[in-house]
Amino acid sequence: MATQRLSLERLRLILSKDELGGSDTAAIQALKGNLPEAVAKAVDARKSAADLRELADQDLARISSYFDASRTLSERRDAAQPVRADGPGRRVPLPYFNESERLAGESLSATAADRLAKDAFGRTVLARLNGKDGKPALPPVVIQDLDGGVASYDYRRRALVVDRTVMLMSVTEDAAPKDRAALSKALSSRQALVDYIARRPEAAASFAAKNDALLVHELTHAWQDRRDPVMREMARGNLPQAMLIEYEIEAWTTKNLYIHSRLKHDPRSQVNIFELEDYTNMNVSYSAWESQMRTRYSSEMPDAMDIKTVAAIQARRLAAARARATSTTEERTAKALDLLGMTRAERELRELSLAQKARHESPLTGMVAAMRAESAAALAEHYLSAALHAPNPIETSVLLRKAEDFALESGDKELLARVRARKGRSR
Amino acid sequence: MKRFLFAALLLAPAGCRREETADTELAPAKAVASGQKLITFEEKTGAFSCFAPADWKMLEADGSAGSFIQVFGPMEGPDRGKTSISVNRYPNVVDKIRTPQELWSGFKLTDKKMSALEKTTIAGREFPAFHYEAPQHPPNGWKVLYMNRVDTVMIPFEGGFFEITHSAPADSYKDTLPVFEAMVAGFQPKR
Known part of the structure; x- marks a missing residue:
C-alpha cells in the first residue's frame, strides 16, 4: 500500500500541471503497474487529466486515511519529535527474533568490524559508526531472503540485511567439495543457517572477508542514516519512502575508495571480480560511471528517485495535510502533530540537498580525484601480483x-x- | 567512416527549454526520429542545446563531476525505461580527460569488448565515436539481467569535448539509435 500511495502521489504531481506534455503522458504510463486497478484502467482508457485527478484524489484520500487512522496520537507524538544526529539512536525492539539470530548477527557485525579495521580507509568507515563512547557501534545484521538482492540496509529496523542464498553460498564454498551438497541440504532453512552462523564465528569471518566491499557499501547507508535525519523521517512516515539515488552513488563511491585503499596498501588483496570491474569503470570516467549508476537504479527500481523528486512529493503531501478537515480535538491534535513532523522533514530534505552538494563538491570529489590519479598504478601492481x-x-x-x-x-x-x-x- | 541514417528527421528552429511554455500546448515537437517526437532542449547554464525526446523522462542536475543531462525511455513497450542517453562534459572536476582518444583508451583498459575509435558522420559533421557491450546488473547484485549496447559520440569543444552516450538493451538498441543520432545531429555546444 505504501508503494501504491507513492505512485499515486507521483501521478498527482504530474497531473497538477496546467497542461500535460508527451513526457508527462509517458511518465504516467510508467507508473501504471503500481497504481490501484481503477486508476490503471483509467490510464489505459486514456481518460482526461481531470478524470484521472479525481480518481487519484479519491484513492489517495482512502490510502492516506488508512495511514493516518492507523497511527495513534502516541505514535504521532513520537513522529513529531526531532530526530537527533549521531549515534545508533533509538531502535524498535527488533530486528532479532531469537537468541540464535542475535548471536549470528553479533558475530557477523564483529567480524565485519575486524575485517574493515585491517585497512586504513576501512577504519575511516568504521569510525563514522562510533557510538558516544568512541567505540564502534555497527548496526545489527540479519539474514533473510532478499529476492535477488545480495544485501541491503533496512532503515526501518536500522539493520543490515544479508541475503540468505548469498550467505548459504559463502558457507558451502568453504566446505570440502564432497561435503557441500549435504551441508547445503542441512542448512536449507533460514533458521538452520542462522544457527550455523551463530555457532561458527569462522563462517561469519569468512563471509566478511569475501564481502568486505559490499559491507562498506551498506555500512555507508548506516552512516547516512545517522548523519542525516532523512531516513528516520521516512521510517516515521514524515517523508515519502524512497531510495535516494544520491545516497546510492555516495555508497558505491565509498565502496570503491575502500577497494582502492586495499589495493594500494596490498596489491595481493583478493577483490570480488565484479567489484573490481566496477572500481575500474569508475576510474576510467567518473561521469560515465555516474550515468550508468543512474540508469541502473532508474530502470530497475520504481522507488529510486532523486532528492528533487522526493521534495516535490513532500510538498504535495504537506499541502494535503494542511487542507485536511478536522472537527474534533483529537483530529486537530493529530493534524498539528502530522504537520509538525512533515514540515520539519521537508526542511531536513532541503538541508540534505545542500549538504550532499557540498560533500560532493569538496571532500568526496577530492578523494575520488586522488584515487583516479593512483588507480592505474594500483591495478598494474594488483595484476602483476596476481x-x-x-x-x-x-x-x-x-x-x-x-x-x-x-x-x-x-x-x-x-x-x-x-x-x-x-x-x-x-x- | 560511418554514416548514420535517420527516419523522417525534420529540423526545428532553435528555441525553448524542454519545459512547456504557457502559450503552446507543448514545447512544439517539430522533429521526429524513429517515431519519437523531439523538442529543442536548452541546458540550464547555456552550455549547449540539442534535440531531446519529448516523451522520455529527463534528469538534469549537478552530478559529482559537474552538471549533466540524462534521458530515459521509451516509456512504453517491453524495454520501457531501459534506454538512456546521457550528455557529459570533459574535462570536469573529477575527470581530467581532455581528448576523445584519452576517453577511448581508458575504456579499453576495462574488460569491455571495445570497437576501434572511428570517425562517424552525422548530418554532414564528423565526430570521433566508439561502441561496446556491457552487462546490465540490478541495483543490489551482480546477476546479469541483459547485455547493453553502448554507443558514444564525442563532440570536441573549447579545450575539451562533450560525450553523448546511448545505452540500450543489445537486442533492441537499433530501435532507439535514431533518437540518439538526432540528439547528436542537433547538438550545439555554446560555452
Whole structure:
C-alpha cells in the first residue's frame, strides 16, 4: 500500500500541471503497474487529466486515511519529535527474533568490524559508526531472503540485511567439495543457517572477508542514516519512502575508495571480480560511471528517485495535510502533530540537498580525484601480483597483459619495466 | 567512416527549454526520429542545446563531476525505461580527460569488448565515436539481467569535448539509435 500511495502521489504531481506534455503522458504510463486497478484502467482508457485527478484524489484520500487512522496520537507524538544526529539512536525492539539470530548477527557485525579495521580507509568507515563512547557501534545484521538482492540496509529496523542464498553460498564454498551438497541440504532453512552462523564465528569471518566491499557499501547507508535525519523521517512516515539515488552513488563511491585503499596498501588483496570491474569503470570516467549508476537504479527500481523528486512529493503531501478537515480535538491534535513532523522533514530534505552538494563538491570529489590519479598504478601492481601466483601459463599471460596496460596508463616507467621484465621471464 | 541514417528527421528552429511554455500546448515537437517526437532542449547554464525526446523522462542536475543531462525511455513497450542517453562534459572536476582518444583508451583498459575509435558522420559533421557491450546488473547484485549496447559520440569543444552516450538493451538498441543520432545531429555546444 505504501508503494501504491507513492505512485499515486507521483501521478498527482504530474497531473497538477496546467497542461500535460508527451513526457508527462509517458511518465504516467510508467507508473501504471503500481497504481490501484481503477486508476490503471483509467490510464489505459486514456481518460482526461481531470478524470484521472479525481480518481487519484479519491484513492489517495482512502490510502492516506488508512495511514493516518492507523497511527495513534502516541505514535504521532513520537513522529513529531526531532530526530537527533549521531549515534545508533533509538531502535524498535527488533530486528532479532531469537537468541540464535542475535548471536549470528553479533558475530557477523564483529567480524565485519575486524575485517574493515585491517585497512586504513576501512577504519575511516568504521569510525563514522562510533557510538558516544568512541567505540564502534555497527548496526545489527540479519539474514533473510532478499529476492535477488545480495544485501541491503533496512532503515526501518536500522539493520543490515544479508541475503540468505548469498550467505548459504559463502558457507558451502568453504566446505570440502564432497561435503557441500549435504551441508547445503542441512542448512536449507533460514533458521538452520542462522544457527550455523551463530555457532561458527569462522563462517561469519569468512563471509566478511569475501564481502568486505559490499559491507562498506551498506555500512555507508548506516552512516547516512545517522548523519542525516532523512531516513528516520521516512521510517516515521514524515517523508515519502524512497531510495535516494544520491545516497546510492555516495555508497558505491565509498565502496570503491575502500577497494582502492586495499589495493594500494596490498596489491595481493583478493577483490570480488565484479567489484573490481566496477572500481575500474569508475576510474576510467567518473561521469560515465555516474550515468550508468543512474540508469541502473532508474530502470530497475520504481522507488529510486532523486532528492528533487522526493521534495516535490513532500510538498504535495504537506499541502494535503494542511487542507485536511478536522472537527474534533483529537483530529486537530493529530493534524498539528502530522504537520509538525512533515514540515520539519521537508526542511531536513532541503538541508540534505545542500549538504550532499557540498560533500560532493569538496571532500568526496577530492578523494575520488586522488584515487583516479593512483588507480592505474594500483591495478598494474594488483595484476602483476596476481600473475605471480596464477595457476597456469594462460592466466599468467592474461594477467601480465592487463598489468602492462595499466602500467602504461600510469606513466610509471619503473613499474612498466618490472612488468615487462616479468613478461619476458614468463615466455 | 560511418554514416548514420535517420527516419523522417525534420529540423526545428532553435528555441525553448524542454519545459512547456504557457502559450503552446507543448514545447512544439517539430522533429521526429524513429517515431519519437523531439523538442529543442536548452541546458540550464547555456552550455549547449540539442534535440531531446519529448516523451522520455529527463534528469538534469549537478552530478559529482559537474552538471549533466540524462534521458530515459521509451516509456512504453517491453524495454520501457531501459534506454538512456546521457550528455557529459570533459574535462570536469573529477575527470581530467581532455581528448576523445584519452576517453577511448581508458575504456579499453576495462574488460569491455571495445570497437576501434572511428570517425562517424552525422548530418554532414564528423565526430570521433566508439561502441561496446556491457552487462546490465540490478541495483543490489551482480546477476546479469541483459547485455547493453553502448554507443558514444564525442563532440570536441573549447579545450575539451562533450560525450553523448546511448545505452540500450543489445537486442533492441537499433530501435532507439535514431533518437540518439538526432540528439547528436542537433547538438550545439555554446560555452
